[in-house]
Amino acid sequence: MGRFSKMHGLGNDFVVIDARAAPVAMNEARARAIADRHAGIGCDQLIVIGDAPDADVSMQIFNADGSEVEACGNATRCVPLFIGRDVTIRTRAGLLDARLIDGGASVDMGAPRFDWDAIPLAYPMDTLTMPASWEELPAPAAVNVGNPHVIFFVDDLDGVDTARLGPMIEQDPLFPQRVNVNFAQVVGDGHIRLIVWERGAGLTRACGTGACATAVAAIRRKLVHGPVTVTLPGGDLIIDWRPSGSIRMTGPATHVFDGEADWSRF
Numbered sequence: 001m002g003r004f005s006k007m008h009g010l011g012n013d014f015v016v017i018d019a020r021a022a023p024v025a026m027n028e029a030r031a032r033a034i035a036d037r038h039a040g041i042g043c044d045q046l047i048v049i050g051d052a053p054d055a056d057v058s059m060q061i062f063n064a065d066g067s068e069v070e071a072c073g074n075a076t077r078c079v080p081l082f083i084g085r086d087v088t089i090r091t092r093a094g095l096l097d098a099r100l101i102d103g104g105a106s107v108d109m110g111a112p113r114f115d116w117d118a119i120p121l122a123y124p125m126d127t128l129t130m131p132a133s134w135e136e137l138p139a140p141a142a143v144n145v146g147n148p149h150v151i152f153f154v155d156d157l158d159g160v161d162t163a164r165l166g167p168m169i170e171q172d173p174l175f176p177q178r179v180n181v182n183f184a185q186v187v188g189d190g191h192i193r194l195i196v197w198e199r200g201a202g203l204t205r206a207c208g209t210g211a212c213a214t215a216v217a218a219i220r221r222k223l224v225h226g227p228v229t230v231t232l233p234g235g236d237l238i239i240d241w242r243p244s245g246s247i248r249m250t251g252p253a254t255h256v257f258d259g260e261a262d263w264s265r266f
């Protein structure tokens, strides 16, 4: 039997496994089975905490479809709560510093990248040519915050069919590694509403890296001044970024319950 915790950040929910004392062989099929909301435990992302030579812990992130990815903002805020103190975390995206605050955590998410490898060079980041099927949307921004995001700034977020457009864009051949799709509306200086179709997980109640990427894109386009409050379906995150600096993300983290499972059944 292995122990796990169920946690969430603004309703983006996680199964968190501590593999430091009891290693778990994780792979795509097993992660998908655990994340299954009908036949498994159920979560948007599966998080495996391990040892790291150069940090307090390592964090592996698996989407609900089993794909292993580089970064997860909401899970990063849950890690210090899970460990019980401020921590440095080694991820595929880099070394992150996560500090506990009342009700949540504040994380240095590192510097954004705009030289996005996943997009063919023929498509410059901020002037991305849109395939005909995306014609109803304005030109997106592309920001990599460890994982890849495209951001569409729209005038009326409620008028966007996110469930139809999200998967279409996520799986467009333009993005060989697929992409997280952010639909954003600027509702005031320093305030953005955001809905995210996550790569490998679909519509979630919140996406921390999506909030970071969207705030960065909005500041670069001079649509807002920072710090930015990003309102997602699950609640608010505060994102602070100064050009050429790193991104600070602050928001809630919640421990829901602990459980035990026989990993060999998955």
Ligand SMILES: N[C@@H](CCC[C@H](N)C(=O)O)C(=O)O
Pocket: 012, 045, 063, 069, 070, 071, 072, 073, 074, 075, 147, 148, 180, 198, 199, 200, 201, 204, 206, 207, 208, 209, 210
């Ligand atoms: N929910 C996350 C992002 C999880 C990974 C993402 N779906 C990807 O495939 O890159 C967050 O809070 O950032």
